[in-house]
Amino acid sequence: MRHIGPALLTVLLAAGSAHAIDHDNIDAGRPLLFEDAISIAYRERAFEIGAALGFPKQRPVGLGLSAEYLYGFARNSHFSIDFDPSIGGRAGTGDTRADAGDVGVGLFRSLNRETLGTPAIAVRADVSLPTGRGSRGPQVRLRGILSRTVRQYSRLHLNADANIKFRPESGERAVQPSLVLGLTRPLGYPTRFDRTGLAEIAVRSGEKNGSGAVVSAGIGLRQQVTVRAVFDVGIQSDIGALGAKTDRTSLRFVTGYSTQF
Amino acid sequence: MKRTFFAPLVAAGALLAVTAAQGSADAPAPVLPPLPQNLPGWIKNKDVNHLFYQRGRYNFAVYSVKPLAYDLNAVAVGHAMAYEDMVTGKAGRLEGETYRKIDRVLKNPPRLMPAEASLSPTFGRRFGVLEQVFDWTHTLHAQTVDVLASDNLTDAQKDAEIERLYQNYRTTVPYAVTSLPMNMGYLYGQSYSKGFRNNYPKTNGLFWGYHWLQGVMYDALYQRTPEQQRSAYEIIGEQYRKTELYRTNRPFMPMFAEVSPRFAARFPHLANVFDNLHMIHDMVNDILVTPGLTTEQQDAQIERALWLCLEAAHPGEKPGDAREPGGLHDHRFMEGMPGMGLMPGGTKSLMYMTTGGMGWMNMSECHHCSMPLPEGKDSWKASTVTADGWTMRVRCALCARDMSLETKGRAILHLATEDPAKPVIVFSDTEGNLRTDSKNAVFLEAEASHAGCSDWSQAFSNQAAFNAFVAANPEYKRSKPLTFAQWSTREGKKPDTYYRPEGPVENPFASEANQKQGAGKEAAKP
Numbered sequence: 001m002r003h004i005g006p007a008l009l010t011v012l013l014a015a016g017s018a019h020a021i022d023h024d025n026i027d028a029g030r031p032l033l034f035e036d037a038i039s040i041a042y043r044e045r046a047f048e049i050g051a052a053l054g055f056p057k058q059r060p061v062g063l064g065l066s067a068e069y070l071y072g073f074a075r076n077s078h079f080s081i082d083f084d085p086s087i088g089g090r091a092g093t094g095d096t097r098a099d100a101g102d103v104g105v106g107l108f109r110s111l112n113r114e115t116l117g118t119p120a121i122a123v124r125a126d127v128s129l130p131t132g133r134g135s136r137g138p139q140v141r142l143r144g145i146l147s148r149t150v151r152q153y154s155r156l157h158l159n160a161d162a163n164i165k166f167r168p169e170s171g172e173r174a175v176q177p178s179l180v181l182g183l184t185r186p187l188g189y190p191t192r193f194d195r196t197g198l199a200e201i202a203v204r205s206g207e208k209n210g211s212g213a214v215v216s217a218g219i220g221l222r223q224q225v226t227v228r229a230v231f232d233v234g235i236q237s238d239i240g241a242l243g244a245k246t247d248r249t250s251l252r253f254v255t256g257y258s259t260q261f
Numbered sequence: 262m263k264r265t266f267f268a269p270l271v272a273a274g275a276l277l278a279v280t281a282a283q284g285s286a287d288a289p290a291p292v293l294p295p296l297p298q299n300l301p302g303w304i305k306n307k308d309v310n311h312l313f314y315q316r317g318r319y320n321f322a323v324y325s326v327k328p329l330a331y332d333l334n335a336v337a338v339g340h341a342m343a344y345e346d347m348v349t350g351k352a353g354r355l356e357g358e359t360y361r362k363i364d365r366v367l368k369n370p371p372r373l374m375p376a377e378a379s380l381s382p383t384f385g386r387r388f389g390v391l392e393q394v395f396d397w398t399h400t401l402h403a404q405t406v407d408v409l410a411s412d413n414l415t416d417a418q419k420d421a422e423i424e425r426l427y428q429n430y431r432t433t434v435p436y437a438v439t440s441l442p443m444n445m446g447y448l449y450g451q452s453y454s455k456g457f458r459n460n461y462p463k464t465n466g467l468f469w470g471y472h473w474l475q476g477v478m479y480d481a482l483y484q485r486t487p488e489q490q491r492s493a494y495e496i497i498g499e500q501y502r503k504t505e506l507y508r509t510n511r512p513f514m515p516m517f518a519e520v521s522p523r524f525a526a527r528f529p530h531l532a533n534v535f536d537n538l539h540m541i542h543d544m545v546n547d548i549l550v551t552p553g554l555t556t557e558q559q560d561a562q563i564e565r566a567l568w569l570c571l572e573a574a575h576p577g578e579k580p581g582d583a584r585e586p587g588g589l590h591d592h593r594f595m596e597g598m599p600g601m602g603l604m605p606g607g608t609k610s611l612m613y614m615t616t617g618g619m620g621w622m623n624m625s626e627c628h629h630c631s632m633p634l635p636e637g638k639d640s641w642k643a644s645t646v647t648a649d650g651w652t653m654r655v656r657c658a659l660c661a662r663d664m665s666l667e668t669k670g671r672a673i674l675h676l677a678t679e680d681p682a683k684p685v686i687v688f689s690d691t692e693g694n695l696r697t698d699s700k701n702a703v704f705l706e707a708e709a710s711h712a713g714c715s716d717w718s719q720a721f722s723n724q725a726a727f728n729a730f731v732a733a734n735p736e737y738k739r740s741k742p743l744t745f746a747q748w749s750t751r752e753g754k755k756p757d758t759y760y761r762p763e764g765p766v767e768n769p770f771a772s773e774a775n776q777k778q779g780a781g782k783e784a785a786k787p
Contacts, residue, residue: 024379044313076309113309116386120309149382152349186379190362193338193375224373227321261316 023196023224026157026184029066031220031234031254032200034159034182037122037147039110040260044072050232050256057250059089060096066256076110080126099133119148137167153189157182171209178204187221194224198234203242212243220254229259290553291452296565297574303390303435304568310393314400315429317422319411323403326410326490328498329478333403335370336471339363340542341380343464347549348384355464363467367506387560391545391567394436398538401430402475405531409482409490416484416682420527427531431572438537439572440530442580442594442602447587448540448569449513449605453554453562455773457546462509468546470506472539473515473650477501480521480645480652480675488698489686496671496688497647505650512615512770514539518601518624519614520647522654523675525600526640529580532600537570544570597625597636606769611762613769617651617668621764627656629664630711630756641681642715648672648689657718658685659706659753665689666752676720678702679730683722687749695749703727703742711756718753 028035050066068082084101106126114120128139146158163176180202187195198220220234234254323330431437481493517532518525525532544566584590595601596610604612635642643654644661648668665672674687685699701723721727
């Protein structure tokens, strides 16, 4: 389960959804925040693992792990379940103890493929069950996704989220909107065909009432390593704030591995 | 052993004399066939519809024959790059810059299968349903090859799994390609047909080279051990990379049964699916390069071409049916080869083969002695010879051996024995020296009229099988079993039964534009 709140961003517990395991099919959290508007294949099973080192400001380094299982239960739809344990520093809290994290379940639905005139469109909904340390009730994330080809081989991906907390802490926002614009481009054409470069810029509202929005950016790489496995690596950082102060993370290093079976 | 070249059956002069009927950008648009009425809604679907392949421990076993896997990876790139240029206004580059770009990939193939959709995003966005058909049928292609390359399955298990894959293919989606033998003369006789072949001969040659590979690989793998598969592909891969990719003198796409007759005889429905898939490729290519068509006309004609070749367009029809003789619903097949639709310019019994200068051939007869080949459930009893880009079925071990000796280049002989699971595989080098890894094989060769060659010339998997045959056939009691070394140095007489088939015309493709370079010649290689 991914939330765009700073705590989860800090340790980048995002495991993300997947499509067919292919370097050019972009999964949330693998390695950046955004994903494209294509579900995994019907009857496909995928497993993704990841690790992230976060360097929150004025807090110890944090390590986040992630594992996610996905299953294409119907054409153009998949189900996912994920686990996101972490340890060490993370933004938004002074707690550095090990945390099993929340368990997330999600549904992804591709509404249409991209045509010459329309982008690919998908929606997804995730529910985060409060299994983590200090979690206060379920959370829901609703996401709309558009993917559109630009300049022949590059693609733009717009992810718009609403993160809803049903039992927010005092002073915490119940609804946190966020927006991510991602760009992907295959690298190496026309002599190699196994690598995709990624870049993103994102803006999310602060977690606390009255806090401003945080702007982050990232770059990454997805490398096909076997016929059914992709290795990914990325760097992200909060790069600015809009409005009042809010928790920020200076740097995050992310790596992961995705496979299908 | 001295070799003689297989006598060319085509008068080269006739081929050189023909006139090109090249199209041009100024040519008027052809009169287009009307669109079918009441097409199902799914043919215009806007969904992604990615489908996962069937699970099995054989998946990706093609990588046990690495050069084949790599060549197939490059094929995906070649298809996609050409399509992307055709739909982005760059068709004019196909024979130059794009050809060189593709050729570089073919010579340096990717180690992993590229995603075609990523290489041809414009094509995919414009022809999403066509891409779904291609993807799903390519999955069937890939998985059936994986099954054949697997060393985890017996031959019987492979046969069963291939059938299971086919049933999954045709029942999972409504847009499966039909397994009927289609009338190739009709499909390649549309008003827009042949434009790609005539005007983009080098790029078209690559497409047909890919399709040659995607056919020939089946017999190269079928009923072979992993070592035999690798040895076979060493020969076939060289033929593909040096010759077949650069042939520009084919008048028609390579047919599956031409290059993999054993697999086609066992799985005619699959041979037809793959031929029909390749014909869709040809029709799409022709439509996209036909001058004067609007985008809307191209889209509509491609939708029509796709529909013609789908199973859903032929409900209740069966191989052999001829509801419209000569038309779309003519599903007669070449005699002796239910996995091959009727060929353009041919008759039901004869097809014209330009490859290797073969000329008119009868698929139901031995190509060495003209005697009838076993059919139906006995079709496995035929042997085959693969050389110089063609594969021929022959009736006996002697016919296979002598035919290979008459042919230039390396050859693969697949000799049927008493046991369908124990064929004797023989490889010939360029000098005609034969080798086999079937150490226990013995041979009977009591040469007489070829009317009886399937009796007096046989391969046996072992001495006991030979003895059992002789005991049951006392007329051969004086025959001694020949070792492979003894058998391989023999050479029989010219078959007394051989005749050269004569077709309705000397060469049905004589007026075809791309024949101007002459049969048997290749394009200048880049």
